[in-house]
Amino acid sequence: MDTRHPSTADRRDFLLKAGLGVAAAGTLLSDSLSAQASVARQLTEPEKLSRLAMTCWPQRHLFKTYGRGTPNEETMALRKKYGEITMHDLPRWTRDFFPGVYHLDLWSDVFGDPADAAQYTETTIERNGKPFTMRRWDPSAPASKKWVEKLAAIVANEKFVTQHLSNNAPQFLADPDDTKRKEGIRVAKLWMDTAAVLGAKTMRANTGTSSGRIMPEAEDHSTGYPKNERIVVYLKKCIDSFRELAEYGEKVGVKITIENHWGLCANPMNIRIIMDEVNHPYCECTPDFCNWEHEYHLFHGLEAVMPYTFTHVHAKYWDRWKTPEKDWNDVQRSVRILNAHRFKGTIALEWENGPMDGIEGTKWLMKEVLAAL
Numbered sequence: 001m002d003t004r005h006p007s008t009a010d011r012r013d014f015l016l017k018a019g020l021g022v023a024a025a026g027t028l029l030s031d032s033l034s035a036q037a038s039v040a041r042q043l044t045e046p047e048k049l050s051r052l053a054m055t056c057w058p059q060r061h062l063f064k065t066y067g068r069g070t071p072n073e074e075t076m077a078l079r080k081k082y083g084e085i086t087m088h089d090l091p092r093w094t095r096d097f098f099p100g101v102y103h104l105d106l107w108s109d110v111f112g113d114p115a116d117a118a119q120y121t122e123t124t125i126e127r128n129g130k131p132f133t134m135r136r137w138d139p140s141a142p143a144s145k146k147w148v149e150k151l152a153a154i155v156a157n158e159k160f161v162t163q164h165l166s167n168n169a170p171q172f173l174a175d176p177d178d179t180k181r182k183e184g185i186r187v188a189k190l191w192m193d194t195a196a197v198l199g200a201k202t203m204r205a206n207t208g209t210s211s212g213r214i215m216p217e218a219e220d221h222s223t224g225y226p227k228n229e230r231i232v233v234y235l236k237k238c239i240d241s242f243r244e245l246a247e248y249g250e251k252v253g254v255k256i257t258i259e260n261h262w263g264l265c266a267n268p269m270n271i272r273i274i275m276d277e278v279n280h281p282y283c284e285c286t287p288d289f290c291n292w293e294h295e296y297h298l299f300h301g302l303e304a305v306m307p308y309t310f311t312h313v314h315a316k317y318w319d320r321w322k323t324p325e326k327d328w329n330d331v332q333r334s335v336r337i338l339n340a341h342r343f344k345g346t347i348a349l350e351w352e353n354g355p356m357d358g359i360e361g362t363k364w365l366m367k368e369v370l371a372a373l
Helices: 006-017 022-039 045-049 073-082 087-097 142-157 178-198 229-252 268-278 297-308 331-340 358-372
Strands: 052-054 103-107 120-127 130-137 161-166 202-204 255-258 283-285 312-318 346-353
Touching (some): 045 358, 087 103, 142 161, 255 268, 297 331, 312 331
Antiparallel strands (some): 120 130
16 A cells, blocks of 8 residues: 555656656655645635644643642642643633634543542553653543543534544553563553544554663664664564554554654654555554654654655644754744645644743644644
8 A cells, every 4th residue: 555645656756757866856746745735725714723633731730630749839820820621621621712623632641530540540651761650541441431431422512523642551562572562552452442432533652662762873883884773673563563553443443643752753764664564544643843853853854754644743832942043843834844745634732842831832833823724
């Protein structure tokens, strides 16, 4: 199966057959797509809003389920200003603060009713290569299933749509230890069942390993040539995991996706490798505008994974990429890349960090995305 956008594939093949080099073909293709995007019919304001999705991350401090222990002063101030919520409140809260947005991107870490202990289990995860014990919402618990059914009813009654699940729960999907990796697959499948109940089209799973967020670089061998033997092991295991999850996703009607969410996939080339090797219609990308290894990836990395991106993306602002000379995080430029690839899916608003709080920042981000659509 050719996972590229059909028109992209056809144009690239034509240009190559015409005798142009790969670089020239790529440049002409990009120019052609950009030109087509520029002459397309302008979307109406409701049509633009229908392309947006609300995430849980910017307003995470408002969720009763976020964090542990007594909320700090910053969290209390945000809750006083914007309210305290659970996932069941999210559709109505979104309508109040972001009218016109009706798609939801739900984050695994704020699922559940914090007052119902029957929905949770204690679990150990890896964080930066070290074990970390935390309370995780258990999608297989009977109490959790009832909570999800209620959430699905609320979303439908409020005339919202659950588009995507951003999931941190499955661990070790690229780990060389098959016992850990298979447990990660088991957890991912439970969450895909949950996504199906909610009607979500896609669910992200992380390409996590025991080495954490940073992958090994090519080592210096006696030959003097770079060769990254360790990362090949991670790639193989990751490919095996996502192929199995794609096959399962086809059965339950939920696509498994890879976001550039650290680990292997902070590098767009690794995403392309996994996509091409899995080669399944129920495995695609959900790129984030910012979670890359360096600033040049913000645009070239996004461009590289767009042929595998059809349903959902994360539009993000993060001052991590702001230098004294330049703010590299050009949101409108990233949206124009989506337009050039004729992306018709949803664009989730995910303010990470900057001079505003999460809600104010998301409102600014929303204006930037709408301006470029």
